[in-house]
Amino acid sequence: MQKIYLSDAGPKVSPAVYGFYRWEAENNASATMEKIVNLCMELGINTFDHADIYGNSQCEELFGKVISKRSFKREDLVLFTKCGLRMPNQGQPDVRVQHYDTSAAHITRSVESSLKKLNTDYIDIFLLDHLDPISNLEETAMALEKLKKSGKINNIGVANFSVFQHQLLASYLQTPIVTHHLELNLLNTSALDNGQIDYIKQRYMRPLVSAPVASGRIASGNDVTASRVRKKLQEISPKYNVDIESVAVAWLIKLGALPLIGTRDEQRIRNIANAFNIQLDHQDWYELYTASKGEI
Secondary structure (H helix, E strand, O other), X not given: OOOEEOEOOOOEEOOOEEEOOOOOOOOOHHHHHHHHHHXXXXXXXXXXXXXXXXXXXXXXXXXXXXXXXXXXXXXXXXXXXXXXXXXXXXXXXXXXXXXXXXXXHHHHHHHHHHHHHHOOOOEOEEEEEOOOOOXXXXXXXXXXXXXXXXXXXXXXXXXXXXXXXXXXXXXXXXXXXXXXXXXXXXXXXXXXXOOHHHHHHHOOEEEEEEOOOHHHXXXXXXXXXXXXXXXXXXXXHHHHOOOHHHHHHHHHHOOXXXXXXXXXXXXXXXXXXXXHHOOOOHHHHHXXXXXXXXXX
């Protein structure tokens, strides 16, 4: 895959990103992760998305160990990680209830921990996952700027922000926000409908979209919307000689989005990668959007 700029101020990344947001503990997690990383690199996907809470707070460390055993150079990889969303899990025994924390202290602790676990000196893009309404935004911004100035993070991004939250944080920062990570797919077009995608484009950024195939619902969901969208995909996909999931992801790519791959299934990873070979017809895009909205 040919690398592309994340924004007018951001770094180059692979046009598809592998994220560990659905990762859960398993007996041979290290071997599974190594297999996935190798497959991604084979497909030209060199950009990986983490968070301090993924995999019961174990994913970053697993990834760091896998990478340390490989011949990859650090500069061959682009690493995202994030903090903000806190959830009760084995890795965070002090968390009693799901909440958000984007305080300066939590951000600084999280970055230091991520650097250690990922076995790296810097994070390419550090994102805040949701905005904590009771954190001091001036201190939050100062912490991010300080971390960037120190070289521990190279770029700042956000995840799951509303348009107004995005604007609010940006007003406190001197450094540009380079990406917004949110959910978007043919079964959930809210980010396209509520102005989030428009604002991201206004800021000359590419959205990083999670659940590009709706957690498998596009291929196997039994609800009315999934069935309607799948029927339309089945009509269109023979034209491109690809799997329906590839067409579903091509729909996102035509919007300028970067799909965030979360599956551990090799064929589904390949389906998403194959989407970049599709030049989706303008009217095919609208037929799929109409099927998604249920309009005639």
